[in-house]
Amino acid sequence: MTSRAEGDAVGDCRGERPLRRDAERNRQRILRAATEVFTQRGLDATLDDVARQAGVGVGTVYRRFPDKETLVAELFQDRIDAMVAVAEQACAAPDPWQALISYLEHAAASMAGDLGLRQLMMFATYGKDRVAYAREQMRPVVSKLVERALAEGTLRHDFSPTDIPLIVFMLASAGEYAGSVQPDIWRRYLALIIDGMRAARGGSPELPVPALSPGEIEQSMRAHGQRSSTRRLNARAFAFSS
Template identity: 55%
Template sequence: MSTDATPADRPLRRDAERNRQRILQAAAELFAEAGLDVTLDEVARRAGVGVGTVYRRFPVKEELIDALFEDRIAGIVSLAEEALAHEDPWTGFTHFMERACERHTADRGLQQIVFSSVHGRQRVAAVRERIKPLVLRILERAQADGSLRADVESTDIPLLQFMVGAAGIYATDVAPEVWRRMLPIVLDGLRAERRGVTPLATPALSQEQFEQTMRCARL
């Protein structure tokens, strides 16, 4: 018996793939905006499909998270590899910090999944594990050439990234780029030696902006 699909089957498969892509796009938007506490029902509404369609594709939310964030976390791995390719260790270190904070700030779901093992399954966990030795090498290179403080540990780096990224998320409705002001302050503090301070290109929040941020911040 032939197992070839009939012509009538093919539109169904195309429809199913279109629905899958709509689900993934909707989930990506919602996770970036609101984080990983978004429900599959909310994803279905944003995607414009029935709840049953989402659950058939992704019976549990962790499967959807794995499908979405494996590539996103792999992007962080690529950033670390780019940093190691820089001839100057300090430039590589600051490049990694800036680009990683940029991604964490733009995608709340990514920030949560990078800094927590609560969400996701094996695919995400496997990619997350690839980041650790790369970050250690970035750190050791910058310490070996004397540009980075010798007392900084590898576990400090994700915490500092989280801290800077959190500033951007905190002020996202008022001044989402304010994290770019925070990062040079942090990097100056990580220098083993420096003359002067790095100019801050991004302005501080005004008192009015700060108060507005406090009113609408999504913690």
């Protein structure tokens, strides 16, 4: 015979599993909604926006993710890891030139189609530790891709590994600018840039200014991120006072 206390314990255990399943379903629904919201609207979107997209109360979102930083960090971790993995795989490809171009195309495609990822990697407004980790992981691999193509003689001699992130950001920005008309326009400019990257017979003319150093890249991203944050704050203040 089961005592009342034992029956209560069994009842609690039986009731716990559906609750856990419901909680996990809500969590996955929130992550799917956040993917759609941040991909299309960028990191200015709020947890309220995510809740509306998910069809749940904002309190449900906050119970799963205490702040936007936590949600963004979890949401983009897989995408950051995937970019690192693609760079590592490209390093193992037998053709140095094609390996470099394939990585460049993959990185541009990833960011051109995902406003949130682009903002995350460009400005590191959220998930700073993860973004810094991704950059530290990618820097030596991207440098190796560039060095292999330089050694092969297919890449112009004055090309620098730090040119890669700026080219990717430029291409992604072109895709955003013309996204409502021709979202793949960045591919046109990638083809033009690739032609400019090739080592010309008889030597290529020197580029007019040197590449940024890794420290200057970081400084530029921080400054741009701070300006973007200031603009967002000013816009919110204006909207509040209107």
